[in-house]
Amino acid sequence: MNKVLVLGGTRFFGKKLVEALLRQGADVTIATRGKTADSFGNAVKRITVDRTDSVAFESAIGSAEWDVVYDNICFTPQEAEEACAIFAGRVQRYILTSSLSVYEFGPERRSESDFNPYMYPIQLEEQSEHSYKEGKRCAEAVLLQKASFPVCTVRFPIVLGADDYTKRLHFHVEHVRQDKPIGIPYLEAKLSFISSDEAAEFLAWLKDNAVEGPVNACSTGELSLREIVTTVEEAVGQQAHVISDTSELDDGHKSPFGTADSWFMDTTKAQQHGFAFRNVTDWFVPLVRDIAAGRA
Template sequence: MKKILILGGTRFFGKRLAELLLEEGHQVTIATRGNTADGFGDRVGRIQLDRENKESLAKAVEGGREWDTVFDNICYSPQAAQDACDVFQGKVKRYILTSTLSVYDPSSRLHQEKDVNPYIYPVSMGGRSDFSYGEAKRLAEAVLFQNADFPVAAVRFPIVLGEDDYTGRLEFHIDHVKQGRPIGIPNLQAKMCFISSSEAASFLSWMKNQRVEGPINARSKGEVKLSELMGWIEKETGKKAIISKQVSDKDKSPFGVPDSWLMDTNKAERLGYQFQPLQAWLPALIRQLAAK
């Protein structure tokens, strides 16, 4: 049994991760603002904190607490990463940061982890609002890998999808097609990669038992053109999508990238992880959401 702390474990793949760890028999503590009910009852410990406030983080983990693994799903700035380096010094055996495909710029190439090297990336300090999402994550990785005295891995996920996705990114497209509203997609030929919320949780759980450090890409096997994705939605809704390059901001697709956005998962696969094929779950998820 491991003592595990999840920073952000009350919804989406963080909640799924907590459930998996509990099923494996681990002692799980979840740390959040306390604004979202988690449904775990007395099966988990709870810490209430403001992740962007170092004093709050330090107070929450004081008292000689130590963890075998810390999963950090809510680190969005270099300052938050530095706070973790300071607060968790000598208190954790392994630290796993949830990072993102957004550390890479969209392009036709298949990005490898070495394309953004956090061990040498120049550090600029600041909070969440001081940087774009992708830059903030690049800097958070850089701070942790360059300054932490504990082993760190950064899992770079693409867009995570599932029926429990509170952001509603896939539903945006389904609802727009159902309602006959235009969708702003600049490049229908762009290819995208995704991962399901259940596999994101499974991969994170698997990572706690690996000795690997550094960044690691994780996504479902295969990719899909946005034109093909919209075709799946058209099939399940029975309606034709209205695609336009000129729309209002509220109608711009969350998947509206100018070029393909893909990454290589050879590193994870060499370690023995077998990713689920994209075709095995995404069309079924679209069908499920379209039926609502």
């Protein structure tokens, strides 16, 4: 499958996905709003469109057909429903970037069956009424219940990398270095993570592997908030100022990872299909060290 459309592909793991597809020899088209410059030159084709404008989106797609469509920017059931209509008869496979957010917090490792999008009620209210969690749940439900083409929904946890534009890990390094308070309600909470490199690698691998339905994708092993803080302390050479009661703490000092309970996934399905995930500490520790040293 070599003719590929990537909805969103100019930054973070979307950019790395395009680079991986090009290395595989794919014929890649990227569709973005054109607000972020890319470095792909003549290696890719481009469609400039705001996918939230359904009329403009359908017009921009035209009658083109693709073997695979990657959708990294679908956040609502409305956008998912529009995709079902626009790409009907024009795509052999559709891969949606979804999220760990579809699952509830808890001490147990979450498997795909813990949220069943095939049975989830489809809600098409206005976008403003949907949280990120609900938007992803409903987007999965719409695509997997309504699409006339095969769909895979990839549930990623927190994605980290030197290229993370949200600077979530940088936040912790800088707060420790500057002795600023970090609000973390529960230090023993265990979380799943994946690097931007591995996220892109997994998505590119899916192009030629017929995985359907929801699939979890995260690095092997979990990290507790305590382990994260300890790793940052060791890299910075300074003790963190952690505050567990965040009720009166300014939002700018609350950890982006500060969940009230554990939140991690089981990747048996992906592994049974043949994908081998890296151990989370193999890339997480070097990444923290690079950030602390100013190399990332």
